[in-house]
Amino acid sequence: MKNSKTKAKYQTFIGLEVHIHLITESKVFCGCRNVFGSEPNTNVCPVCMGYPGVLPSLNEEAVKKAYQVAMALNCHLNEKAVFERKNYFYPDMPKNYQISQFEFPFGVDGYFDLELADGSTRKIRIHDVHLEEDAGKMIHEGSQSKLDYNRAGTPLLEIVTEPDLVTGEEAEAFVQQFRQMVRYLGVTDGNMEEGSLRCDANVSINEFGKGLGTKTECKNLNSSRFIKKALEYEIKRHTKVINSGDTIIQETRLWDESSSKTSSMRTKESSNDYRYFPEPDLPPYWPETKFLADIKESLVELPGIRKNRFIDEYGINQQQALFLTSEKSMADFFETVVEGDIEDKSLPGTVASWLSGNVQKILNNSGQGIEESSLSPRRLLSILNMIKKDKISTGIGKKVLGLVFEADKDPEDIVKNMGLDEGPDESEIFRIVSDIVDANPKVAEAIRDGADKQIGFFMGQVMKATSGKANPGKIQKLLREKILTGPEKN
Numbered sequence: 001m002k003n004s005k006t007k008a009k010y011q012t013f014i015g016l017e018v019h020i021h022l023i024t025e026s027k028v029f030c031g032c033r034n035v036f037g038s039e040p041n042t043n044v045c046p047v048c049m050g051y052p053g054v055l056p057s058l059n060e061e062a063v064k065k066a067y068q069v070a071m072a073l074n075c076h077l078n079e080k081a082v083f084e085r086k087n088y089f090y091p092d093m094p095k096n097y098q099i100s101q102f103e104f105p106f107g108v109d110g111y112f113d114l115e116l117a118d119g120s121t122r123k124i125r126i127h128d129v130h131l132e133e134d135a136g137k138m139i140h141e142g143s144q145s146k147l148d149y150n151r152a153g154t155p156l157l158e159i160v161t162e163p164d165l166v167t168g169e170e171a172e173a174f175v176q177q178f179r180q181m182v183r184y185l186g187v188t189d190g191n192m193e194e195g196s197l198r199c200d201a202n203v204s205i206n207e208f209g210k211g212l213g214t215k216t217e218c219k220n221l222n223s224s225r226f227i228k229k230a231l232e233y234e235i236k237r238h239t240k241v242i243n244s245g246d247t248i249i250q251e252t253r254l255w256d257e258s259s260s261k262t263s264s265m266r267t268k269e270s271s272n273d274y275r276y277f278p279e280p281d282l283p284p285y286w287p288e289t290k291f292l293a294d295i296k297e298s299l300v301e302l303p304g305i306r307k308n309r310f311i312d313e314y315g316i317n318q319q320q321a322l323f324l325t326s327e328k329s330m331a332d333f334f335e336t337v338v339e340g341d342i343e344d345k346s347l348p349g350t351v352a353s354w355l356s357g358n359v360q361k362i363l364n365n366s367g368q369g370i371e372e373s374s375l376s377p378r379r380l381l382s383i384l385n386m387i388k389k390d391k392i393s394t395g396i397g398k399k400v401l402g403l404v405f406e407a408d409k410d411p412e413d414i415v416k417n418m419g420l421d422e423g424p425d426e427s428e429i430f431r432i433v434s435d436i437v438d439a440n441p442k443v444a445e446a447i448r449d450g451a452d453k454q455i456g457f458f459m460g461q462v463m464k465a466t467s468g469k470a471n472p473g474k475i476q477k478l479l480r481e482k483i484l485t486g487p488e489k490n
Helices: 002-009 060-072 168-185 224-243 289-298 303-314 318-324 328-339 347-366 377-388 394-407 411-417 426-439 441-448 452-465 472-485
Strands: 010-021 084-087 097-100 107-115 121-133 137-141 144-148 155-161 197-207 216-221 251-256 261-267
Touching: 010 168, 010 224, 060 107, 060 121, 060 155, 060 168, 060 289, 097 121, 107 168, 168 197, 168 224, 168 303, 197 224, 216 224, 216 261, 224 251, 224 261, 303 318, 303 328, 303 347, 318 328, 318 347, 328 347, 328 377, 347 377, 347 394, 377 394, 377 411, 394 411, 426 441, 426 452, 426 472, 441 452, 441 472, 452 472
Parallel strands: 216 251
Antiparallel strands: 010 155, 010 197, 084 097, 107 121, 121 155, 137 144, 197 216, 251 261
């Protein structure tokens, strides 16, 4: 009872700062390659290293992608965007300042429709979307700390939410759904393990009705699961501190997965500590009307909207729609297959079942995505059509599917070259059925008396006699005809 009273006493406020690396050929303010995994300090130049007298040059592709995200988050777009210097001193920032945005970012006052566990949605307010350059990377080896500046200057888009989330589980869901959205947009690969999507989480608690409490920040969380666990730990820690009569310190903390605890890193700065001022080497950015119209036109159908459309338009269930729209490549694949035979009203359900079952199993085993595999929409439709036209059985179809992945060949060629379509015709199947039923009159009689499960015995015998090539549906139809008409039918 004590725990339930404690939970009811306090209100939780969680806000996230999500950072994504934008996919561009070069860095945001210079011409160095924007690529992950190069040898340390090989993608650097005087600009991103902060040499005296150098001038930054804004990457237009990064700007386009930033506006795509701001639009997708329903933001108000500022008439002008201003870059500012965020001053701080740390070894991974060679300039001793970061070019960022503060007063006039690209987008403000947006919202994200978060789908909750019960299926309902709630608007999470977006404070702003701003573009900045990333810092380098510190590598700690024993008593030494090494610096790799390849990442310095990478276009980094930061999305700041209002403190509208209330649990670690909600924060985890937000990051997962946001990642899905930006991957749909094609602005980032969202690989959290490579640091191209990472998150800082701010949390405070206070008595109900008293507004925000003193916040702490959990820094550089690179897993949605870690976000959930770190926030749950911090909420419990805040509660314990306040209940004991102590005061929460506004600070930045680090999550340690090995101990499942957070630890203090430094006291939390305020915006005044960064001494923002306009970047003197970059004029304000004034987006033209046509530029914004072209970006709006380029936006794709987002996953939540697409999921609901799949359910309404194709008649598939919620679980299938969630699976199909989890990745844009899978959703695109599904629609391409279905559009290959729009007259077949049962096709969407069949395709959804195959993709979520047989196809996904092979993809999981191979570690591939659907777009990387040798299975094309045309090839899957070919397999399904051969099954529909009784050229092959469903079992043979699954075998052909596996061979398409292995051999990268068309299903028709596989079936022809391996003789998989040379099963007996209907008259031959009926002859085999008649012989087997006549040889087992007691089993046939039992089926006529209601022991319907006994038909499985006959199915097995016929499949064995046809080397598994006969269509199971056709076998069962002919068996029932033979059994119901009695032993006199030849």
